Amino acid sequence: MFTIQHITIDCHDPYALAEFWSAVTGWPISAEDEPGAPEVAIEPPDAGVPELLFVAVPERKAGKNRLHLDLMPVARTRDEEVTRLLAVGAALVDDRRKPNGRGWVVLGDPEGNEFCVEASEAERA
Template identity: 70%
Template sequence: MRVQHITVDCASPYELASFWSVVTGWPISAEDSPGDDEVLLEPPDPAMAELLFIRVPEPKAVKNRVHLDLVPTERTRDEEVDRLTAAGASVVADQRTPEGRGWVVLADPEGNEFCVEKER
């Protein structure tokens, strides 16, 4: 088995995919445009799962049961948190420790949680 998509239910697929494109650096599929009910982010490696954003009528109501843990590759964790909050994310929980370890839980513009871990 191979994971084809990680799917995110949302109200505004193109807008949310645009946010996640900033987060990941992955482009929105050339086949997708504003107003589409499904919008795909294409990863740089075809072996990786794609991110698929699908319009649903109901709003997010509870905490995510599955979320992404992201590790910075070009910046520090703290620089990424600053970059992502400037792009529209909000801080849900700050789990950074005085020793510099830990992670930050963020929410995307529709409230879906994800974590930014310490760079390696």
């Protein structure tokens, strides 16, 4: 049995990508990390939730992610979150929203890592 400590994302600029994901999640960058560090974490407010850890690698991302995050908004609708995330630097990759309100939107972070924004619980009800 294990506890998942980190979800690690290889990247070119760990601090810049951590800043983006901090804006996405609302989680703070670890006080131990600073610009130029080879590893930077953002820390979830809840115990038991893994940190997102950004680690510098020399190569750029190539191809589609083999693993990605699916995000479900808590305080906003899916569409409000998509608008907010595009404003903080995400890129639209694929719009899978359906006329009935279901579906999701695939976005890319500033280094091209894909993630999805799904409908909130309230929208699903």
